[in-house]
Amino acid sequence: MKINPDFRSFNKEIKRSGDFSIQQAQEKSFSDLLGQQEEKSNQEQLQKMLNQVQEQGERLLRTMSIRELRAYKRLIQQFLEETARRGVGIKDTMGMDRRGRGKKYKLLNEIDGHLLQMADDLLVQEQGRVELLHHIGEIKGLLINFFY
Template identity: 30%
Template sequence: MIRVRGLSSEEVLAASGYVPHRAASGGSRFQELLKSAREVCIREQLEGMLASIEEQGRRLVKTMSLADLKKYREMLARFLRQCVESGLDLKEERFFNRYGRQTVLTAVRIVDRKLLELTELVLSESADAVRVLAIVDEIRGLLLDLYA
């Protein structure tokens, strides 16, 4: 605060008719624009990641190799981490188990379970390409639910 001839800087500005901009008074237009630009950037990034995950899933179905499976798992982990870090809502499914207790499963847990199933299938000697494709499609659907 500056004092000029007995007046504070706030008093001088008020006398001149200047009203200072307050971020809390609803004038946070810049923050809104910045937030929406960030959301658009995150959405574009996630869309690109989804496209590359789909491509890797197709490659996995064709080759059924451990290298492709590892890359697919890494890509899924990166996508899920990005979703959680960016604050996207996790889709919850609530249901009652056989003992009458309510159980909550998030999409991340379901994707993890499907990945384990996919890994076991690829590692088995009787790996069926149709079953692998079905699991990859289930995972894709879960990712789209999480993303949407």
């Protein structure tokens, strides 16, 4: 019987495929990569919204018009709603009261402290403008009460 000199052992190829599977396990899965990209996109969007609020605040200080005031209030409201929606989650839990009866509780979980900190920083930076909005809102309410 003659042995074929071109015959190769598949042993090396098996080792390579084994190394490849280890490499795949070490790499991040597609869902992890997708989650990271989504988080990055969300952060960029929130940063863009924060910049819009600050720019609108500067315009409001320069012009002091009703149109700029409305736009500023709308941007602040959108930013705070978005950060609250992404930064806090509601969880329903069951518990017992003092008498042993079942009771349903809603717990707020802080999902992303960074988002909530960003919202707090915005409120601190824009404190003077927010107070101005409060006073303007009070005056508007008084005028509406006066006319009706």
